[in-house]
Amino acid sequence: MNAQVRHGDQERAYDVVLFGATGFVGALTAEYLAAHAPAGCRWALAGRDTAKLERLRERLAAIDPSCARLPLLRADARDAATLAELAASTRVLASTVGPYIWYGAELVAACAEAGTDYLDLTGEPEFVDRMYVEHDARARETGARLVHACGFDSIPADLGAYFTVQQLPAGVPLRVDGFMRSNALVSGGTLTTALTALGRGRQHLAAARARRLHEPRLPERRVRGPLGAPRYSWETGTWALPLPTLDPQVVARSAAALERYGPDFRYRQYASVRHLPVAVAGAAAVGATVALAQVPPVRRWLASRWEPGQGPDAQRRARSWFTVRFVGEGGGHRVFTEVSGGDPGYGETAKMLAESALCLAYDALPETSGQLTPAVAMGDALLDRLQKAGIRFRVADAR
Numbered sequence: 001m002n003a004q005v006r007h008g009d010q011e012r013a014y015d016v017v018l019f020g021a022t023g024f025v026g027a028l029t030a031e032y033l034a035a036h037a038p039a040g041c042r043w044a045l046a047g048r049d050t051a052k053l054e055r056l057r058e059r060l061a062a063i064d065p066s067c068a069r070l071p072l073l074r075a076d077a078r079d080a081a082t083l084a085e086l087a088a089s090t091r092v093l094a095s096t097v098g099p100y101i102w103y104g105a106e107l108v109a110a111c112a113e114a115g116t117d118y119l120d121l122t123g124e125p126e127f128v129d130r131m132y133v134e135h136d137a138r139a140r141e142t143g144a145r146l147v148h149a150c151g152f153d154s155i156p157a158d159l160g161a162y163f164t165v166q167q168l169p170a171g172v173p174l175r176v177d178g179f180m181r182s183n184a185l186v187s188g189g190t191l192t193t194a195l196t197a198l199g200r201g202r203q204h205l206a207a208a209r210a211r212r213l214h215e216p217r218l219p220e221r222r223v224r225g226p227l228g229a230p231r232y233s234w235e236t237g238t239w240a241l242p243l244p245t246l247d248p249q250v251v252a253r254s255a256a257a258l259e260r261y262g263p264d265f266r267y268r269q270y271a272s273v274r275h276l277p278v279a280v281a282g283a284a285a286v287g288a289t290v291a292l293a294q295v296p297p298v299r300r301w302l303a304s305r306w307e308p309g310q311g312p313d314a315q316r317r318a319r320s321w322f323t324v325r326f327v328g329e330g331g332g333h334r335v336f337t338e339v340s341g342g343d344p345g346y347g348e349t350a351k352m353l354a355e356s357a358l359c360l361a362y363d364a365l366p367e368t369s370g371q372l373t374p375a376v377a378m379g380d381a382l383l384d385r386l387q388k389a390g391i392r393f394r395v396a397d398a399r
Contacts, residue, residue: 018094025346029096029350032351045071045073080110098122113138131148145377157178177235178326179235218256223264254376363382365377
């Protein structure tokens, strides 16, 4: 199916549906859409609790009185029939319902089958790999674009690397390193998702192996996203600790799909810490958390310390920030770039997800389908949207 023809089809009831709208990040995304969705945008809220949806709609009406008429759609993440109906009703479906390994698979399947563009906030490598194996081929047939990791995981890294590559020569081997700093706190939902992923190491490896068997190989190009080693970064004046997140995989997949990344591309990502004692303590804390997450009763106890739906209050989010500094090299050139913004996990993540949904719904984009990264699916159009929305992408000076 031709994706552009499908996207011009006005027979579907909605342009964008937000699923999981009453959760912590879901409600922030709904508030962003209430304030920024263009006139005439046909959007709706979806979730399993109608009473909570009604209360959210009342809050949104204070932002835009027209939101008092927002449609409310009941759907359950484990009810395939309601999800199929939901996917068939809209052109773009954005989900904030995680952990996605527990609650996300049925919705991806429904969108792939219906030819509906799908977005989420997952940072779970196992989930992304499983969805590729199970649904990429069908999505290519129906024209659906399945775009995972459309929040802080992994848009700053993916579009930041994309922006950095554009500042470097074409057709030569390129090396990009990203150094991330933030003062933000996590929500209960984020904690639960992280602990779930850490406790599924065996399943994660099995899903990655299955993906490698299905993915086409690059016969004349090489792309890598290795885990770097701890080191002092002279480029940033900080201690660099490798970040074992989804981000390098997403960046590497963008590089594999886009020839602009050159014949030999490598991306590494680090947490950037100014003081050595803090770096040592942080590494020890991460190691201890990984070890404890392997014990199910301890993992459940840790997750119960902050329930899903809870998160930093508005005052704390207003004080939060993030920066990702990139060092790119290739063809005898070196460039420094930076992506920065406010509260990364919640305010800016809601912005990223909402703008991604509007980008898929309204912007002129490459004719792609299947499982895609944000850079491959939306590239320059999303970069432009995010810059206009206040997330900064800039060429920076050397330290």
